[in-house]
Amino acid sequence: MKLKTLALALSLLSISDAALAVDGLVEKTRQAQKSEQVHQKVREAGFQQTEAEIRAQWDALLAKRKKLNEETDRLSDTFSQNEKSLAQLEESLRLESGSLGELFGVVRQTAKDLAIEMDTSVTAADRQQHASVVQDIVDAKALPSLKQLRGLWQGMNEQIQASSEVRQVSVSYINGEGYESELEAYRLGSFGLVGNQGYLAWNGERKVATPYLKQPDNAPMMSQMASLSESGIQMAVVDPSRGKMLEQLAHTPTFMERLSQGGVVGKIILGLLAVGAVIALYRGGKLFWIRQQIKAQLKQPEQPGNNPLGRVLGVYDKEQNRSVEALELRLLEAIVDEQQGLERGLSMLKLLAALAPMLGLLGTVTGMIETFQVITQFGNGDPKVMAGGISMALVTTVLGLVSAMPLLLAHNLLSTQADAIRNILEKQGISLVAAEAEKSGSPA
Known part of the structure; x- marks a missing residue:
């Protein structure tokens, strides 16, 4: 009888402990659910805020697109109007200019020829006062002005006068060793330069003078040119090809060089x-x-x-x-x-x-x-x-x-x-x- 009572008591005790454990687990589960609900509410609030921001950006982009479309339409209309105005102005310019277009072509071609002459001729050593005006006409896209036409005429007149002068000038000189110095020389019109050793080769691109490899037998010297200038008699042997024949003279072998080729x-x-x-x-x-x-x-x-x-x-x-x-x-x-x-x-x-x-x-x-x-x-x-x-x-x-x-x-x-x-x-x-x-x- 006592054993049954003891067993029953132990049974009741184990049941009460199990009930207490179940109650603790239920309590933890409820707390976890509450925490999860709070977290879900925070996330939902964040999603709602992000959705609002995206919607606001979407509305802003739609408004900007609408504005750009309106601007594009406006610019298209302006471009069409400008094309019509440009066509009318070009027609008006063609009617008003008449034969001036052909005159501009002639003037521009003349300016190009004169610019080449100024760049390559020995007159560039001291006669380049109107080179900038001539270059402006060459680069121009419109009809030249009266000032430019006057400058072109003055440049041509300057070159004509320079081609008849025997004048002492100072030029940059590069000797055979590559050293550059200032040298006094005589300019024979637009044909050549004469220095102490005879003719000088003129580099129009670099604006420097260099010696020829070989001089002709009757080449004038600077001392002879000085005496001619003092006496007022301007006579000298010149190269009409402006240096081409003198350059070929250097390639012409002498008798001994010809024999050595054998x-x-x-x-x-x-x-x-x-x-x-x-x-x-x-x-x-x-x-x-x-x-x-x-x-x-x-x-x-x-x-x-x-x-x-x-x-x-x-x-x-x-x-x-x-x-x-x-x-x-x-x-x-x-x-x-x-x-x-x-x-x-x-x-x-x-x-x-x-x-x-x-x-x-x-x-x-x-x-x-x-x-x-x-x-x-x-x-x-x-x-x-x-x-x-x-x-x-x-x-x-x-x-x-x-x-x-x-x-x-x-x-x-x-x-x-x-x-x-x-x-x-x-x-x-x-x-x-x-x-x-x-x-x-x-x-x-």
């Missing part, structure tokens, strides 16, 4: 020509002296001298007891010996005359090979790259021909002189043989 082959040809010239001069002088000796010997045949004819006559006088055939052979031997002396060096002249054009042909082939090598490496777009090989080819050909012609002429002249002397010796020998034959055939 290269090694050209030097060999010149060496052969020099050797041939020495031989020709020496043999020519020798033959001339022999002819003079023979002429003198012909006047005194009884006194044989030290000359070809004297030695032939000496053979006749050397032996008295001889037959006609022996005398003829002895004289022929003497004439052959003298002929070898007369023709000494002529075969070398003939060889040099034949060798010179062959060397010229060799130089031509060598130059063309060099040209083809350059074309292989750099192409044929720039002729200056191929100029070296072509120059060598042409110069050696010319040198070969020029060397061969005087050598051939000298060989022909000297051969003629030698043949003439040999004919004299043969005639004298034949006359001696004839005299000996007559003597041996006469009675004792």
Whole structure:
């Protein structure tokens, strides 16, 4: 009985503890629901405020769009009205201007030509007072004003007057080393500048003067121009092309530069020509002296001298007891010996005359090979790259021909002189043989 009572008491105690736990859990759940409701209300309030702001921005954008559409419509109407007004004004300008449009084209083209003249001519060194007015006319999009037209006329008149002046000016000068300085020079109209060393090249873009690489032989100097100005006589040799011919003068090679373009082959040809010239001069002088000796010997045949004819006559006088055939052979031997002396060096002249054009042909082939090598490496777009090989080819050909012609002429002249002397010796020998034959055939 007591055990049942104890068990019942324990059962009631556990039930009361479980009820207390359930009541605590329910209370926590209610508090969490209240907290969640508060949080939801705060979020709903935030959403409502954001919705209000977005709606306000939407309304503002709609109002702005409406305003922009109204502005666009207004500007479109204004643009259409301006187009109509512009078309009416252009038509009015066309009717009122008439032929002034063509006049503006002529004036503008004239101004362009004058501006180019001012930029490139040497008159820019001291005559540029109206350059700004001329440039304004060139850049203008409307009809020029009377002031601009007057400035254009004054600029043209200024250039005309400047083209007839010999005037001392101060210009910026850049020497060959690149140093810039102020230099006093004389301006020859619009044709050129003359300095201490002769003509000066004018750079219109940079407004500086530079020296030419080569001066002509009769180039005026500044001292000569000063004396001309003091005497009042304004005469000087000018370049009518305004420096173009002087620039080309620098590209024209001298005689020595032309010879150097022949290269090694050209030097060999010149060496052969020099050797041939020495031989020709020496043999020519020798033959001339022999002819003079023979002429003198012909006047005194009884006194044989030290000359070809004297030695032939000496053979006749050397032996008295001889037959006609022996005398003829002895004289022929003497004439052959003298002929070898007369023709000494002529075969070398003939060889040099034949060798010179062959060397010229060799130089031509060598130059063309060099040209083809350059074309292989750099192409044929720039002729200056191929100029070296072509120059060598042409110069050696010319040198070969020029060397061969005087050598051939000298060989022909000297051969003629030698043949003439040999004919004299043969005639004298034949006359001696004839005299000996007559003597041996006469009675004792």
